[in-house]
Amino acid sequence: MKEEKGDQNGKARSGYEGVGRFYDLFADNSDIPFFLKYAKKIGSPILDIAAGTGRITFALAIDGHEVVALESSQSMLEVAKQKLKHASPVIANKVTLVEGDMTNFNLERKFELVLIPNSFVHAITTEEQLSTLQCIRNHLTDSGVFILDFYPGEMQYEHAEFKENPVSLDDGTTVERHGEIRSNMQNQIMTVKLQYIVRDSEQNIIEEVEVVSSAALLYNKDVDHLISFSGFVVVDELGGFDGQSYSLESGRRILILKKSKEK
Numbered sequence: 001m002k003e004e005k006g007d008q009n010g011k012a013r014s015g016y017e018g019v020g021r022f023y024d025l026f027a028d029n030s031d032i033p034f035f036l037k038y039a040k041k042i043g044s045p046i047l048d049i050a051a052g053t054g055r056i057t058f059a060l061a062i063d064g065h066e067v068v069a070l071e072s073s074q075s076m077l078e079v080a081k082q083k084l085k086h087a088s089p090v091i092a093n094k095v096t097l098v099e100g101d102m103t104n105f106n107l108e109r110k111f112e113l114v115l116i117p118n119s120f121v122h123a124i125t126t127e128e129q130l131s132t133l134q135c136i137r138n139h140l141t142d143s144g145v146f147i148l149d150f151y152p153g154e155m156q157y158e159h160a161e162f163k164e165n166p167v168s169l170d171d172g173t174t175v176e177r178h179g180e181i182r183s184n185m186q187n188q189i190m191t192v193k194l195q196y197i198v199r200d201s202e203q204n205i206i207e208e209v210e211v212v213s214s215a216a217l218l219y220n221k222d223v224d225h226l227i228s229f230s231g232f233v234v235v236d237e238l239g240g241f242d243g244q245s246y247s248l249e250s251g252r253r254i255l256i257l258k259k260s261k262e263k
């Protein structure tokens, strides 16, 4: 079992603080088989950036891969640490948790595969996006693969509200999640408000937590420029984790990238 502290100046990100314990309850795990497939094809070591609770990290480790998980939120890392604590020694030895900021990190090693599942949007400014991509490039072997997934800004609503089905926990409580998304098409920033409501077995509210996070609205052309400027070339482009080809109607864009020869 290993835990490290990165040498980066992590910035406080409020959007996930205090709610790490709820994250996996509402996670859509349909991306996991996709990442396992690529890991099998490309190999280890793997760098999982903005790894959150280690949702994907541990699935990869269970499949036999060595994974370093970089994450800045204490609340998310706390859940990952609990998973590490309860993992078998074989799995625990494959996972390294690093507290750090994806926009500025140096782990002094390179990886065959780098992932940033559902998280590049948290690099908000162009400067943060470029520095994140530069750090990733520095950590990729010359033959390595970087998988960048995002929801194209073109497909986002200006305003949406949603309510998810309550999840029942072993202690008899239930957790509900309500959300509101507002997209500002001018500054290309999306604000996501999430409210978690915990009820006891008699349906009384025993806890309510609200968090707000910001995410970049990433338009396709912006991402094309960012990756080309950062020294990556696209080797494949998909429209979903089930492997379908990307089209302009795809709600998701998944880029399989390699280092370009010159940069």
Ligand SMILES: C[S@@+](CC[C@H](N)C(=O)[O-])C[C@H]1O[C@@H](n2cnc3c(N)ncnc32)[C@H](O)[C@@H]1O
Residues within 6 Å of the ligand: 013, 016, 027, 049, 050, 051, 052, 053, 054, 055, 056, 070, 071, 072, 073, 076, 100, 101, 102, 103, 116, 117, 118, 119, 122, 123
């Ligand atoms: C939507 S969650 C995805 C978590 C995980 N990748 C997954 O798919 O389950 C986004 C994660 O990005 C993390 N994050 C946001 N900004 C970050 C930064 N600058 N450096 C590292 N992690 C960051 C958040 O704390 C959160 O855990």
